[in-house]
C-alpha cells in the first residue's frame with residue numbers, strides 16, 4: 362500500500378511539472394461572454410454560495426450568465442420524452458453565433474490548459490457567446506449533441522449535476538487565470 366501511495370505521489374508531482382503550456386497565455390484574448398446552462402431542480406443554498414463565488418471571480422475577466430432550466434418541463438413519464446423536452450428547451454436558447462460546449466461523461470478528456478485554449482480559440486471564431494451546457498438527470502438529447510461544437514468530459518466518473526457545475530465553474534475561472542498568466546494555476 363505504501364509503495365502504491367508513494368507511486369501515486371510521484372506521478373502527481375511529475376504530472377504537475379509536465380503541465381502542457383497554453384499557447385494563448387499572455388496574448389490578448391477577446392473576452393467573449395460565458396453562459397452556463399443547466400437543467401434540473403432548484404439549487405441548494407450551499408451550491409448557490411459556491412456559484413456566486415466563482416461567478417464573481419470569473420467576472421474579473423468576462424461577463425457570466427447562469428441559466429437554469431426546469432428538468433422534465435412537461436412532466437413526462439417516459440424518460441426519453443423527458444430528454445426530448447429538455448433538449449428542446451436548451452436548443453431554443455442557442456443562437457447561430459453561439460459557440461457551444463456540451464459537458465458529458467463520454468466527452469473529450471482534456472486538461473485545464475486545453476480548455477483555456479478552447480475558450481481563447483472560440484473567441485477568435487467571432488462567436489458572440491460561449492455557451493456551456495450541462496444535462497438533466499438522463500443527459501443530453503440529439504439536438505444539442507448535433508449542435509455542440511465540442512463535448513467535454515470533466516471526470517471519468519459520473520458526477521451529480523450540481524457537482525459537475527461547480528467543477529465547470531472552477532475550470533472556467535482557472536482557464537482565464539491560465540490565459541492571463543496568473544499564479545492561481547501552477
Ligand SMILES: C[S@@+](CC[C@H](N)C(=O)[O-])C[C@H]1O[C@@H](n2cnc3c(N)ncnc32)[C@H](O)[C@@H]1O
Nearest residue numbers: 464465466495496500514515516518519520525
Ligand atoms: C447526472 S448527470 C447525467 C448522467 C447521465 N448518465 C448522462 O448520460 O449524461 C447530469 C449532467 O451532469 C454533467 N456531468 C456529469 N458527470 C460528468 C462528467 N464526468 N463529465 C462531464 N459532465 C458531467 C453532464 O452534463 C450530465 O448531462
